[in-house]
Amino acid sequence: MDFDYTDEQRLLADSVAKLFANRYGDFEKRKHYATLPGGFDRAVWAEYAEAGLLALPFGEDHGGFGGGPVETMIVMEQIGRALALEPYMANTIFAGAILRHSANHALRDMMAPKLAAGEAIIAVAHTERHSRYDLHDVTTAARRDGDDFVLEGDKTVVIGGDSADYLIVSARIEGGRRDRHGIGLFLVDANAPGVSRRGYKMQDLTPGAEISLASVRVPANHDLGGLPLLERAADEAIAAICAEAVGAMESLIAMTVDYMKTRKQFGVPIAVFQALQHRAVDMTVAAEQARSMAVYAALSAASDNAKERSEAIAMAKTAVSKAARFVGQQAIQLHGGIGVTMEYKAGHYFKRLTMLTMQFGDADHFLRRLAA
Amino acid sequence: MELSFSPEESAFRDEVRQFIHDHLPHDVQKNMIEGREIGKQAIVDWQRKLNAKGWAVPHWPQAWGGKDWSPVMEYILLEELQAAPAPQPLPFNVSMVGPVIATFGSDAQKQKFLPATANIDIWWCQGFSEPGAGSDLAGLKTTARREGDFYIINGQKTWTTLAQYADWIFVLARTNPQAAKKQEGISFILVDMKTPGITVRPIQLIDGGHEVNEVWFDEVKVPAENLVGEENKGWDYAKFLLGNERTGIARVGASKQRLRRVRELAALERAGDGALIEAPWFREKLAEVDVDLKALEITQLRILSDARKSGKHGVPDPRSSILKIKGSEIQQATTELLMEVVGPLAMPFQGSGEPEDASNEMAIGPEDAAYAAPTYFNWRKISIYGGSNEIQRNIIAKAILGF
Structure with a gap:
């Protein structure tokens, strides 16, 4: 047992923190980035590439550094602190994991180096109008036609979808809407004929998109795998989200405690009121518990045992989502009116945390998975 | 003991329902159901209909x-308006400045302001909170200096709700900075928003909407x-006014309406093979809020019943702080439920819903989905404004502990 970072991991944490301090230290810059095409600054993305972050989780044979879930946790925590807008989770972690674990080695070996080098951005289009958080609830159809598949259907709330060059689309080759078998994961050029996309911002200013597929033709060998592959990649993505949420929670708590020490009412800093002290303590307790679960998720995310892995991830996402909601709500309450203004950073942490509690499923969703 | 309304009260409730059904514009009701802003004119038009009645x-x-009604009758009207949902009479006018002028104002002020206030010929806003005076309202710093027949006002107010619509503002300002206690030396002054030296600056809230403002006073005569x-x-x-503000603060009718909407939407959303509304785990979550709300409703009725018997109408009961605490918590719980119902569809931002917000895009999923998260964000304010829930707990603590 060892919960310490190695020297290399500490260096990674420092260099990522430095990158974000430089690019996001001034909160006004974030507002500006969000107005750029695709919803983030390509120059910042290029710095991710220079710092080796885009190559981090990939193997050396794909131009990567062979980083594992702990390295991902380190990067994601800093993304959470900075409220960064770039699609690192959606592209590098989630789509990256589908490629890394795909048994379609030809396609993997073609695409993974592009992601690692920052030459392409991929988003995973899996959510549908009525699928809620169930990855296996798929109505988008993949119909075999000679050497091709023809994709037909609509995907909603595609995280990072606005700026993606390629999409990985979950589609049903056979079976009923909620069957676990018969699902393919197709790599689709986002600009292919029949793909239409409507980009927008999410509540936390990160980019998202609606994607429609009308008779989109893809070669049959563009199928990366089935539901188990999607679930495995989602588990890695959820572990990453847990780390992001912990980074955001800790920054928000630090901000709140700082505010309590400087905000004066009744002639004293509000930090002297014991009821408020205890609230700050409860937030700290929640964040510590969440950090433990984010670590647990990271240390379980690479497991080949799908049942154990999925259970650990479900526990982590449940705990982190509950903590994120509590910390977010209480931070706003302790700030008072200033907390609900667009101008002030605390509200943006609250919104990001709210989005993170929903991504891939809220606490109720994972609690039910655990109880099943 | 008797839980039901009297025959007269029941008949009145039916009359209110019928009036709302006959006179509330459908689009106003629809916008309120879906969580959109309804704009100034709709509020004015509706209050004028109520006033005529x-x-x-x-x-x-x-x-x-006034009608010399029992508190129960007032409660029935308010609850039915919330439950419809219909706009409530503008609180700044009818619950705040109106009763203050009616009780403490001069005859000239009553004649000049009260009919216009009831009819929103004048739209009022509240100039109380300041950047340094929130929960500690008596710490306010805005000054009113007497010069001949005038006061000269300087300072800054904040969180001024709908100041952008307002014709007049009622201001708390310090007239005697040398007073021994900070509560002494404060005066209540009515100010025409068109007076030179007043600047209104919008504050954008986290849902993107514009409902509160900073109001600056620079040598305002x-x-x-x-x-x-x-x-x-x-x-x-001000204390008299804040006591009145707590009437209706539980917003039981509003929460009933929100829960009804949650049920309607949950019938449209799928969870697994069935509708979300059929899922036992979801029904348990709903039932939990239902139970909390029923307890709040009965608490509110008990307090009203006591007020009726004591005849001390308008005198705040310390238990009204319970109504604020539980009422805000339940309202906030309904926003969480609505967000959970639409699930991932709550994540896209589709504009604030304000008419001037051009980023409003095509809806994703049911129309309410666009407002689920913004409403959840925005409604965190309910446990902050009107005396934060921490201040309400202090009031109850004082009542039960005696110091």
């Missing part, structure tokens, strides 16, 4: 349009006749 200011003195009551007694009038 005699229902805008039933709690005012009879000489100024106000006729001394706009002082309400006595100079340096403003704090007493």
